[in-house]
Amino acid sequence: MARALPSALPYAQQRAVFARFREANPEPVSDLKYTNAFTLLVAVALSAQATDAGVNRATRPLFARVSTPQQMLELGEEGLVDHIRTIGLYRQKAANVMRLSRILVENYGGEVPSSRAALQSLPGVGRKTANVVLNVWFGQPTQAVDTHIFRIANRVRIAPGADVVAVERGIEDNVPAEFQLKAHHWMILHGRYICQARRPRCALCIINDLCPYPEKTV
Known part of the structure; x- marks a missing residue:
């Protein structure tokens, strides 16, 4: 029992x-560094089974170059891998980020949606990641x-x-x-x-x- x-x-x-x-x-405030809703979403997705400090080291140069889903698609999966290979499960995470970036461009006009259901429908985005984005960026409790x-x-x-x-x-x-x-x-x-x-x-x-x-x- x-x-x-x-x-x-x-x-x-x-x-x-x-x-x-x-x-x-x-x-x-969050220990993760970000510049907008998209970079926050990416940073939180990358932080699964990784430290915030490790994610920040990898994303500092990445986010200096990429701040939108379209720019992420232009960077390409291998370009993303080059930036995040120090993060655990980087291959799987890179694939998920590229897929979610394409969905954001094609289905949401390049914007990060503000509903939990929509966020959780994105590859690699679970309830915890969705809740962080909703709280930190959209001000939901x-x-x-x-x-x-x-x-x-x-x-x-x-x-x-x-x-x-x-x-x-x-x-x-x-x-x-x-x-x-x-x-x-x-x-x-x-x-x-x-x-x-x-x-x-x-x-x-x-x-x-x-x-x-x-x-x-x-």
Whole structure:
């Protein structure tokens, strides 16, 4: 029998957690570098199973040359491969970027669509990537659940869930509305730099006293 998940933090504690995140970092931004909706889409798609820093190193010269789907098609798949070969799964990712670029040119007038369904119909674009683009570029309060957010949501009990969709819905249900737009940024940054997987840096944590995690480090 599967172990029952713990309940989420009460509303007052949820609000206190995110109020502290906001006070410490009022305007959190993605670590990925981009210039427009298309380069953001490409950067997020390339970041799967890769670090943001590694993606940024590869895309800095790429985005200096390419900023539209049409320019990506003109660069060509092998030209793209030359730029991103340091990124994991670069061949598959290059093929997906070329295919999605052609679809954007042929079906969307070269523009990145602003609906999750349309974004997820593009090659190599899953729910997490779509949610990042919707949140970062289009200003929608979507929750892009990666490994950091999944860990934080369960460890801090912001939104306990057995899978990413359950965590995504839990964040939408549990986090006060005023924090929804930036919630996933704060959680990613907290997970990446403070509440790390193997040894969380609890002594530096601004929500240490609010966190119910039983295995805190000192």
